[in-house]
Amino acid sequence: MEPSEHDAGLAAIRGYLAQLGAELAECDAALRHDALIDAESHLRAAVRSGASPERAIDEYGSPEEVARAYRAADVAPSPWRGEPSGAPAASAAHPEALAAVADEERWPPAAVCRTPEERAAAATQRAEYRDARDRRTIAAGESVEFVVESDFEPAKAVVDPDVRTLMLNRKLAESDVAGITQATSPTSAR
Amino acid sequence: MPPRLADKLERDLSVGTAWLVVLAAIAGAEDPIHGYEIGRRLADEAPEGLSFKQGTLYPMLRAMESDGLVRSTLVPSTEGPARKCFVLTPEGRRVLAAWADTWRRTSRWVNRIVGGLDGTK
Numbered sequence: 001m002e003p004s005e006h007d008a009g010l011a012a013i014r015g016y017l018a019q020l021g022a023e024l025a026e027c028d029a030a031l032r033h034d035a036l037i038d039a040e041s042h043l044r045a046a047v048r049s050g051a052s053p054e055r056a057i058d059e060y061g062s063p064e065e066v067a068r069a070y071r072a073a074d075v076a077p078s079p080w081r082g083e084p085s086g087a088p089a090a091s092a093a094h095p096e097a098l099a100a101v102a103d104e105e106r107w108p109p110a111a112v113c114r115t116p117e118e119r120a121a122a123a124t125q126r127a128e129y130r131d132a133r134d135r136r137t138i139a140a141g142e143s144v145e146f147v148v149e150s151d152f153e154p155a156k157a158v159v160d161p162d163v164r165t166l167m168l169n170r171k172l173a174e175s176d177v178a179g180i181t182q183a184t185s186p187t188s189a190r
Numbered sequence: 191m192p193p194r195l196a197d198k199l200e201r202d203l204s205v206g207t208a209w210l211v212v213l214a215a216i217a218g219a220e221d222p223i224h225g226y227e228i229g230r231r232l233a234d235e236a237p238e239g240l241s242f243k244q245g246t247l248y249p250m251l252r253a254m255e256s257d258g259l260v261r262s263t264l265v266p267s268t269e270g271p272a273r274k275c276f277v278l279t280p281e282g283r284r285v286l287a288a289w290a291d292t293w294r295r296t297s298r299w300v301n302r303i304v305g306g307l308d309g310t311k
Contacts, residue, residue: 038225038248041273045226048269059233061243073249 009053013043016057023067027074035070098146099131099161100154100177106161131161200240208242210293212250213259213278213286222263222275225251251276259285 017036024032039060046056060066106129108122132150138159146157159173215228228251229244236242254260259282264272278286 034252035248038274039245041224041267042226042229042244042248044267044269045224045273049226049230059229059244061245065243066245069243069246070249070252073253 009047012053012057013040013047016043016060016063019063020066023063024070027067027071031070031074035066039066097133097135097161098148098157098159099133100148100150100157101131101161102129102152102155105129131158133161204240204242207293208250209254210286210289212247212254213282214290216260216276216278217283217286222265222277224265224273224275228276254282258282 017040020039021032021036024035027035042060043053043056046059047053051059061069106125108124108126130150130152132148132152132154134146134148136146148154154177157175157177211232212228215231216223218231219227225248226244229247232242232247233244251260251262255262255276258279260276261279262274262276265275266272
């Protein structure tokens, strides 16, 4: 069966996303993930509005220039990372979840999703991921210390583990865990 | 005119005004606005000969969100990934008001100086 015009358009977009992903291969996974989602969402919207995939891609910019723009705008790491007593990047005015997490990444590595199944897999958290939580209200610039008990050895602390509000630059929402003490069982993380 | 000077003013102005016009485009939308619609609006209103690559809009929005000027929300879509839509934060509105005032004062000053030239002297 001959591929339809729609299929050819999707193939062009997939090819573009693959090139953009390759251009950002050395970048932070969260930045690469955001860049690919931004591009796919934009190009689909353009095609839905009647633009040809080729025109939509041309107006969006070459993978090289778009990747260059992402790298140039990438935000420097927050000074509080690894220093729990420093100023946090969080600025939530409402109760925010805090968690100690095991070392495994919560989500699979960013990848170009071509099918609904691949997209569903990308949105399913890894089975190895574990966390133990507390809940606080953090004012802008405020530093908080929290203690949670876990039945695993925590490796890092994160703000907003469900990624409800802090979706970009997830590394800014992480901190090292200090003062780990092991009780008989479970362990406590401060 | 040397080639490097041909579009120097246009490039410098683009760099200096990009954040201002993007913030203004978001402020002018009634609902949270998707990056595609921001890009379309900027492209539709752009003067002849001035173009920009719409893919460069998203890193700008990412930096604006990091600076607390805009906030994004994900709107589910049946035809692909959820659409990330943007609104101004209160801080974004304050910054936009201040920058718009700066722009108006600057453009009045430039018009007073440049507007009197007839280009023949």
